[in-house]
Amino acid sequence: MEDRKQQMSQKSIDAVFAGLYAFTDIRGLLRKSAPQHILTPEEKEQILTAGNTIRTAIADIERDLI
């Protein structure tokens, strides 16, 4: 098990879930604001935060796996 831990790319795994969860936060905001999707300033801020998390996650994955 320890050997397997050393082999797996924990950074990429973490990044995949961080990205998916950030996308889920955006999904939640779409649900709360359907059907017009008019967001409050606070919700717009949350979109920006989620976007940053997603971008960081992708960068981490690319650095780690490519």
Add this chain to the structure above:
Amino acid sequence: MIPAGNVDTRFVEEGFINLDPIQAAGRLTPEAMKAVISWGDGYSVCDHCHKPFRLDYVNNPPVADFHEEAAKWLNMDSVMLTPGARRAFQVVTGTLVGKGEPVVMTGMGHYTAYLSVEVVDGIVREIKPTPDHHITAEETANAIEDSIREVGTPKLVFVDAVDFMYGNMHEVKEIAKVAHQYDIPVLYNGVYTVGVLPVDGKKLGVDFIVGSGHKSMAAPAPSGLLAVNEEYADSITRTTKIQGNVTGRKFGIKQVGILGCSLMGDPVVGLIASFPTVKERVNHFDEELANHKIVTDALMSIEGTKVASEYPRRHTLTRMDTTESFNVTAQTHKKRGFFLSSGLAKRGITGIMPGVTKQWKFNTYGLTRPQAEYLADAFLDIAEENNLAIH
């Protein structure tokens, strides 16, 4: 829209206000949506299943804690997870009801309540609803007396806290009191209440509480729970005694009533992940009713429109009667009765049965205030567009 393999991507909740009466309180929380991403694999919750190899002993994810907390939350003595409310009904009837034995139940119950009696070859004895669609303690007593006289003492009284037909609230506490005078246990069917509004088993004086995860606890289907008071805990959660006659195999402490481990993967993890939010949201049911009122007030301002459910509303699932308003329009509209659902769809609203304009149900549970206001305006717009008078 990009499909998920050979399955379309569903975006009803992201793109629309969904008024489907059975779907409203089962929508996942963001926490549940996240949890199901990583726990979707078949036996995922069994990663950390150790001796005695039973679901309610699993600590990661915190299934064991959930059992304890849910029992405390409902003020009952123990909880069993089930794949939906219907399986909880079946566990109870399978434990208490034998062939030819009667169960008294509301005449406004879900069909699976009836089937849960049929599967054990029991007999259903209905409680007559009042003309205004309520189940009363008085009529329950009559049903019990009739049953005793005609087929025997009922083994169970099964009562819906809020029924699916009208969203009416029924006098469970009084019914439980009556049933207990005959020493008959009471099952509280809370599929529209557990996870939606506060439920206290001891205050209600009931013996069983059934909740639906996918209907009212923001969990994936099929999920549900059966909460039991101390008196019936041993019989409901009885463990296996069977032994193979050739191999001599035995099966540890698996529970017989629910056929062992009941709820795995996404349903149980979603249920657990939503639970903190669900526990909190029941304390804000007054806000849900306030949002609902915005919509029913708008609807009732359309001449000829009535609420067919009890009024004032005590639940967000409501049956409207638009026989004298939208249904009048339907007689001459080129889309006939479909004009209403089509008009709503055009405005990003779904969940009302297409083509129906006489009596129809909707549920606003979980809508935000802006969504409730938008919905109210949409109904008024449709009325105006079709020259219905608004007061």
